[in-house]
Structure formats: structure tokens, C-alpha cells
Amino acid sequence: MTTVIEVEGVSKKFKIHHERHQSLKERLLHPRSGTTEVFDALQSINFTVGEGETLGIVGHNGSGKSTLLKCICGVLKPTTGEIRLRGNLAALLELGAGFQTELSGRDNVYLYGAMLGLSRKAVDGIFDDVVAFSEIGQFIDTQVKFYSSGMYVRLAFAVAVNVDPDILVVDEVLSVGDERFQAKCVDRIMRFQQEGRTILLVTHNADQVRALCDRAIVLDRGEMIADGPTRDSLRIFREHLLADAVEHDPSHLLGTVHIESVSTPSGSFEVKSGAGLHLDVSVVSQTAYSGNFVMELFTHNGLLVSRSDAQGAPVNLLPGHNHVAVDLGQIPLLDGVYNLNVGIVDPRGHNVIAWSERAATIQVTYDGREGGIVELGATIRQQ
Amino acid sequence: MSDAPLAGQRSRSLEDTPVRVVSARVSLTTRLGNVWSRRELLLGLIISDIRIKYKNSTLGLFWSMVAPAFTLGVYFLVFNVFLKNGYPNFVIYLFSGLIVWNMFQSSIITATGVIVDRAALVKKVSFPREILALSNVGAAVVYFFAQLLVLVIVVGALGHAPAWKFMLILPISFISLCLLTSALGIVLSAINVYLRDMRHLIEVFLQLWFYMTPIVYSYEHAIAPHLQIRGITWVYFLNPLTLIVVTFQRVFYVNTIVHSTVAPHPIIDVLPTWSFDRFLILNALLLGVALVAFFIAEAIFGRLEGEFESEL
Ligand SMILES: Nc1ncnc2c1ncn2[C@@H]1O[C@H](COP(=O)(O)OP(=O)(O)OP(=O)(O)O)[C@@H](O)[C@H]1O
Ligand SMILES: [Mg+2]
Numbered sequence: 001m002t003t004v005i006e007v008e009g010v011s012k013k014f015k016i017h018h019e020r021h022q023s024l025k026e027r028l029l030h031p032r033s034g035t036t037e038v039f040d041a042l043q044s045i046n047f048t049v050g051e052g053e054t055l056g057i058v059g060h061n062g063s064g065k066s067t068l069l070k071c072i073c074g075v076l077k078p079t080t081g082e083i084r085l086r087g088n089l090a091a092l093l094e095l096g097a098g099f100q101t102e103l104s105g106r107d108n109v110y111l112y113g114a115m116l117g118l119s120r121k122a123v124d125g126i127f128d129d130v131v132a133f134s135e136i137g138q139f140i141d142t143q144v145k146f147y148s149s150g151m152y153v154r155l156a157f158a159v160a161v162n163v164d165p166d167i168l169v170v171d172e173v174l175s176v177g178d179e180r181f182q183a184k185c186v187d188r189i190m191r192f193q194q195e196g197r198t199i200l201l202v203t204h205n206a207d208q209v210r211a212l213c214d215r216a217i218v219l220d221r222g223e224m225i226a227d228g229p230t231r232d233s234l235r236i237f238r239e240h241l242l243a244d245a246v247e248h249d250p251s252h253l254l255g256t257v258h259i260e261s262v263s264t265p266s267g268s269f270e271v272k273s274g275a276g277l278h279l280d281v282s283v284v285s286q287t288a289y290s291g292n293f294v295m296e297l298f299t300h301n302g303l304l305v306s307r308s309d310a311q312g313a314p315v316n317l318l319p320g321h322n323h324v325a326v327d328l329g330q331i332p333l334l335d336g337v338y339n340l341n342v343g344i345v346d347p348r349g350h351n352v353i354a355w356s357e358r359a360a361t362i363q364v365t366y367d368g369r370e371g372g373i374v375e376l377g378a379t380i381r382q383q
Numbered sequence: 384m385s386d387a388p389l390a391g392q393r394s395r396s397l398e399d400t401p402v403r404v405v406s407a408r409v410s411l412t413t414r415l416g417n418v419w420s421r422r423e424l425l426l427g428l429i430i431s432d433i434r435i436k437y438k439n440s441t442l443g444l445f446w447s448m449v450a451p452a453f454t455l456g457v458y459f460l461v462f463n464v465f466l467k468n469g470y471p472n473f474v475i476y477l478f479s480g481l482i483v484w485n486m487f488q489s490s491i492i493t494a495t496g497v498i499v500d501r502a503a504l505v506k507k508v509s510f511p512r513e514i515l516a517l518s519n520v521g522a523a524v525v526y527f528f529a530q531l532l533v534l535v536i537v538v539g540a541l542g543h544a545p546a547w548k549f550m551l552i553l554p555i556s557f558i559s560l561c562l563l564t565s566a567l568g569i570v571l572s573a574i575n576v577y578l579r580d581m582r583h584l585i586e587v588f589l590q591l592w593f594y595m596t597p598i599v600y601s602y603e604h605a606i607a608p609h610l611q612i613r614g615i616t617w618v619y620f621l622n623p624l625t626l627i628v629v630t631f632q633r634v635f636y637v638n639t640i641v642h643s644t645v646a647p648h649p650i651i652d653v654l655p656t657w658s659f660d661r662f663l664i665l666n667a668l669l670l671g672v673a674l675v676a677f678f679i680a681e682a683i684f685g686r687l688e689g690e691f692e693s694e695l
Contacts (some may be wrong), residue, residue: 002398015693022694023580051397074405074509076692083405087397091509098504102435114427115508166397 010081056213087166134158210302428518469643480598494568
């Protein structure tokens with residue numbers, strides 16, 4: 001596999017000016033005012049991305065995801081280190097493309113195409129596809145300042161995916177369009193994957209990362225704390241968030257509850273499709289606490305099958321060992337390996353108190369004729 | 384997508400595509416190469432610049448002529464009619480200097496603010512930032528040619544023959560003008576990011592500069608005698624626009640010595656009586672200076688560009 005992106009020892013320092021005067025007059029009047037602080041937004045980041053890989057970048061707000069993408073696109077220059085790229089790159093950084101709002105959508109498509117390195121002729125060639133994909137319709141000749149924010153992003157996305165990039169860089173834009181457009185974007189990204197293009201994706205939607213990325217890296221305050229298969233990276237990220245939350249926890253609840261294990265009476269997690277499964281979750285708590293119990297089931301390639309909770313009935317934990325029973329009455333799933341996450345959240349569902357990612361792996365066996373994830377039991381006959 | 388072709392492996396292989404490097408330091412030659420490789424974008428920006436300026440007017444370029452025509456009229460009234468400077472065909476003299484000045488002034492004023500105005504773009508798309516300032520110069524070049532066309536028509540209508548031979552020097556002069564304007568525009572666009580009142584400062588400074596350039600008066604007539612006594616005529620040519628303006632005047636106004644239209648019709652030395660060779664050599668020298676200025680401007684821009692992110 002050819003290496004397409006190589007990030008080597010990249011650090012980025014920002015100078016942050018406090019009370020800095022931005023005019024000559026003010027600087028002459030207050031020559032010594034204002035202090036400057038150096039902020040490390042990225043600290044010696046190293047990773048490589050091979051041709052055809054889809055890399056997710058996750059991290060909490062301000063962890064440096066957008067900064068990293070901007071360095072890769074060349075909008076920012078790294079303070080130290082180097083980034084080597086092969087092939088042409090199309091990027092959609094945080095909300096849109098810097099369109100000229102005074103110009104029509106049409107003029108902006110040409111201009112943005114030129115920004116991405118296309119000739120006028122080449123833009124002529126893709127113009128109809130861009131308009132079709134964006135579904136802007138007759139608004140294409142309206143000035144962009146009259147566009148809604150969704151239309152704006154749709155047009156930008158449409159150009160970026162139609163310029164035939166070798167590398168596509170997407171920063172949180174997927175979350176702007178309406179649901180149907182989002183689905184369309186995800187579709188297009190999947191097609192890019194099949195075509196063997198390289199994709200970098202930043203999103204706060206963990207389900208999207210699971211569904212689209214082969215690999216993910218986790219950034220935390222400018223440092224890379226994980227680089228590996230999406231599942232592992234997301235687990236590290238969640239655990240990290242939890243650890244982080246413990247530090248900022250006013251009620252000192254976090255860390256007092258711990259999910260110890262998940263077991264079945266037989267000790268086996270193999271189950272026949274249609275049969276039931278009884279799970280015994282053992283929870284250790286230091287205090288008495290009543291919260292909501294949550295479980296998630298994923299397919300092995302990261303598709304969420306179901307997320308359910310105790311339906312409003314809280315689980316009352318006592319100090320010491322507690323057992324929570326989870327009964328899966330009839331599992332309508334088809335053949336496959338499914339991952340189970342369990343956790344306890346506060347009654348309003350705002351804070352995660354305890355979480356166990358991949359607490360168990362369930363193997364479902366099925367010998368019917370249906371394909372996919374779930375057995376619908378459809379009957380088909382001729383009338 | 385229903386109409387999408389069946390997805391499959393793309394034929395294009397990245398194995399042998401060249402590697403691009405993003406790092407902190409970029410050499411001057413790389414910078415210039417980057418600008419050159421994005422000339423298509425420059426063209427696109429120039430077109431959009433002109434479009435935006437005349438978005439809501441059907442007459443388009445026509446409006447780029449109205450303001451200059453008005454200025455021309457005012458200066459003509461003031462210096463030729465009221466102050467009676469006595470230059471015959473003063474319109475041609477004035478116009479040949481003004482087209483140079485207009486190109487310089489409008490480029491500098493727009494370029495100074497361009498990076499701050501287009502901050503949204505600068506923060507989102509990667510391209511050589513100096514192209515923004517260059518696009519303002521490019522738009523001004525388009526207006527320059529529109530005005531040049533009008534000048535040619537005026538010259539023809541007045542039955543005035545230009546100095547054909549000297550016209551060979553005009554392209555050299557014009558390229559120097561473009562390079563010098565770009566150099567100053569590029570540097571000011573970057574400085575304005577740090578000192579936001581540069582824009583107002585430059586407008587004031589340009590007024591002074593205008594009167595230091597022999598456009599509404601004659602260098603040979605009004606300035607040269609005073610400097611010659613002290614042997615420092617070169618001082619006036621430290622303003623690079625002087626030579627360019629004088630060259631344009633030499634080509635279109637032609638006459639170096641004229642009889643005043645005002646009684647008692649004294650003789651006026653309007654333009655230097657230099658030979659063709661002297662004009663050529665001076666302009667060639669200026670071109671060299673302009674090239675160096677452009678490289679220096681690029682280098683300065685490269686330095687200042689690094690900190691845009693914390694100022695925009
Ligand atoms: N131009 C700048 N000048 C100074 N500091 C900056 C600049 N750009 C970003 N930062 C800082 O760098 C840090 C990382 O910002 P970045 O935008 O990369 O975060 P992010 O991971 O994309 O966050 P989010 O999830 O909110 O998009 C932030 O603390 C931010 O304040
Ligand atoms: Mg961001």
C-alpha cells in the first residue's frame with residue numbers, strides 16, 4: 001500500500017495575544033501593553049495514512065483536530081515537523097469554503113474549483129454533477145449571501161466531492177445538512193472508499209466514525225493518545241472522557257461506580273438466533289446511587305443494532321457488589337459477532353457514571369435463509 | 384446515487400505521483416513556483432473581482448471609465464483653464480500620466496485591505512495568499528487597458544500622432560509598473576493584517592505621492608531647473624513612477640518643447656529631450672529594480688504570512 005499522507009513530528013504553536021492593539025495609532029499610544037502567550041495546539045504528532053484508508057480523528061472540543069487537518073491541507077504551516085502528501089487533496093474545513101457571498105453560486109463553483117486546482121474547462125465538465133448533487137436547483141444563479149447555511153455547505157460539499165480528489169478531508173461538515181443530505185454524503189464517502197480514495201474524517205458522531213472509518217486516532221489537548229482500529233481508539237477515547245469527567249465532577253460521583261464484569265449463567269456467549277440470553281452484570285459501587293442502566297449492541301463492523309435502557313426505572317445500587325440482570329428475550333439477530341457496551345448514566349442521562357466498552361462479545365448462530373443483521377420472518381407468496 | 388457508475392478501484396495510482404511537503408520554511412523559489420502554478424486561480428479571482436465591482440450594473444466596464452474621466456475633467460479645468468498652465472493639448476499630457484497613476488493607486492488601495500477582507504477564505508482554503516493582492520493588481524490592469532483604449536481614441540480624435548518609435552519602450556515601462564505595484568501591494572496587504580489602520584494611512588500617503596509624480600505638472604518645466612542647479616536631478620527619479628509617467632507622456636504627448644497657448648506664448652520645456660537610447664536604458668534599469676523589488680516583497684510576505692493565523 002502506498003503511503004499517501006505522512007505526518008512526521010508535527011507540532012503547532014499558536015501565539016495568543018491578550019489585549020493586543022491592531023492599529024498603528026494604538027500601538028504608538030500604548031507601546032508596551034498586551035501580553036503574548038504561546039499555546040501548544042499540537043505536540044509532535046506522528047502517523048501515516050495509506051492509499052484507500054479512511055482515518056477518523058476524534059477528540060473533545062479544542063483538542064486540535066481542526067488544527068491538524070488545516071496543517072495537512074496547508075492552510076496552516078506546522079511550527080515544526082513535516083507533512084508529506086501524494087496526490088491532490090480536496091478539503092472541507094469547518095463550515096464551508098469561504099465563498100464570495102456577493103457572487104452567485106455558479107461563479108463560486110468556478111472560483112472554488114480554481115482554488116482546488118481545477119481549470120475552467122475542468123469545472124465546466126463537472127458543473128452539472130455539482131448542481132445535481134447539491135440540489136440547489138435554480139438557486140445556483142442567486143447570490144450566495146441569500147443561501148441558507150445548509151445550502152451553503154451542500155454546494156461546498158458538492159464541489160469538493162466532484163473534483164476527483166485523491167484525498168478528501170472533511171471536518172464536521174456532515175453534521176450540517178438535513179438528514180437526507182447527510183445520508184447522501186455518507187453514501188458518497190462510502191463510494192470514495194470503494195474507489196480506493198483516502199479520506200480523513202473529523203466528526204463528533206461516534207456512530208459515524210464506527211460506520212465509516214477503518215482506523216481512528218484520538219487527540220487530547222494536542223497530543224495523540226491513540227492510533228489504531230476504530231473500536232480500540234473509540235474505547236480509549238470514551239475511557240479518557242470518563243477519566244476527564246472525574247476531574248471535573250462536582251458531586252464526586254464519578255469513579256465511585258465500576259462495572260466489573262458481564263457473565264452468563266452458562267459462561268458462554270454463544271446463542272442461537274431466536275433464543276434468549278440472560279446476562280448478569282456485576283457492578284461495584286462505593287456509595288448508594290440510583291441511576292439509569294444503558295446497553296448498546298453493535299455489529300462487529302461498528303453498526304449500532306440497538307441502544308436501550310431500563311425504561312425509566314432506575315437501578316438502585318448499594319455500597320458493595322450489585323448485580324443487574326439483563327434479559328434478552330428473543331434475539332432476532334442473524335449470524336455474526338456482536339459487541340455489547342453497558343453503562344450507568346445519571347437519571348437525566350446527562351453524565352455517564354460508569355461505562356464498559358465491549359463488556360462482552362456475543363456470537364449468534366443462525367441457520368435460516370435470511371441475510372443481513374436481523375430476522376424479519378417475512379413470508380412471501382403469490383396471490 | 385442511482386446514476387452513479389458502478390464503484391470500483393480507480394485506475395489512477397498514486398505510487399508515482401510526486402510528494403508535496405508542508406513545512407514551516409518555504410524557499411523563495413518554491414513560493415514563486417507556487418504562485419506561478421496557480422495562475423488559473425489568479426485569473427478566476429481577477430474575473431470575480433471585476434464581476435463583484437459591477438455586479439448590479441449592466442454597463443460593466445463603462446463605470447470604470449466614469450470616475451477617471453471625471454478626475455481628468457477636474458484637473459483639466461483647474462490646471463489648464465483656471466491656472467492657465469498654457470500646455471497645448473493638455474488633455475493628452477494629463478491622461479497619459481493619469482492612466483499610470485490610476486492603475487497604481489487603485490491596485491494599492493484595494494490590495495492593502497484584501498487579506499483582512501478575505502479572512503474567511505484565507506483561513507479555509509490553501510493557496511498562495513499573495514495571489515489575492517495580485518488579483519487586485521490584475522483587475523486594475525484590465526481597467527488600465529480600457530483607459531488606454533480611450534486615450535488612444537482621444538489622441539486620434541485630436542489628430543495627434545504618437546511617438547511610434549518610443550512605443551517600443553512602453554511594454555518595458557508597463558511591466559515595471561505591474562511589478563512595482565504588485566510588490567508594494569503584496570507587502571502592504573500583509574502589513575495591514577498587523578496594523579489595521581494601514582489602509583487609511585496609505586490613502587493619505589498616496590495623495591502626497593500623487594503630487595510628487597509629474598502628472599498634473601511637468602517635471603522638465605517645473606522641477607528639473609531647480610534640481611539641476613544643485614546637480615541632484617536623480618532625486619526625483621527615486622520615485623519610480625516618475626520615469627514610467629514620463630515615458631508614457633513621451634509616447635503619447637510626444638512634444639518635448641512647446642509654445643504656450645497663453646500670450647505672450649513663451650517656449651516651455653515640457654518633457655526631457657532624452658534620446659531613445661537613454662529612455663531605453665533607464666527603463667531597462669527600472670525593470671531590473673522592479674524585479675528585485677518584487678522578489679524582496681515576496682520574501683517579506685513569506686515572513687509576515689506565518690503569523691496571520693494569530694491576527695485574523
Ligand atoms: N488561530 C488560532 N490562534 C490561536 N489559537 C488557536 C487558533 N486556532 C485554534 N486555536 C486553539 O487551538 C486549540 C485547538 O483548536 P481546534 O480548532 O483544532 O480544536 P478542535 O479539536 O477542532 O475542536 P472542535 O471539536 O471544537 O472543532 C484550541 O484551544 C484553540 O483555541
Ligand atoms: Mg474543529
